[in-house]
Amino acid sequence: xxxxxxxxxxxxxxxxxxxxxxxxxxxxxxxxxxxxxxxxxxxxxxxxxxxxxxxxxxxxxxxxxxxxxxxxxxxxxxxxxxxxxxxx
Numbered sequence: 001x002x003x004x005x006x007x008x009x010x011x012x013x014x015x016x017x018x019x020x021x022x023x024x025x026x027x028x029x030x031x032x033x034x035x036x037x038x039x040x041x042x043x044x045x046x047x048x049x050x051x052x053x054x055x056x057x058x059x060x061x062x063x064x065x066x067x068x069x070x071x072x073x074x075x076x077x078x079x080x081x082x083x084x085x086x087x088x
Contacts (some may be wrong), residue, residue: 003039004049005078012068013082025067026084 015026030038036046053059058074060067068074 001049007076009080027068029064
């Protein structure tokens with residue numbers, strides 16, 4: 001779950017930098033296969049984790065959009081520190 005949580009945190013941070021996040025919500029037109037590939041997971045495992053994150057009320061999917069409901073909890077699971085995004 002940490003890999004997917006990190007992906008959502010990083011995408012949200014990067015999209016926030018360019019003004020594409022509104023109230024924690026952003027467009028994310030990716031398939032389960034895309035998530036699996038990006039995180040090095042099997043499609044089956046990615047599917048399970050993609051169902052688990054909303055079950056824990058960390059994120060919600062709305063059509064092709066994602067809303068991060070509890071960013072601090074998601075960052076904790078992911079061990080996400082956005083500082084590396086500004087290191088370049």
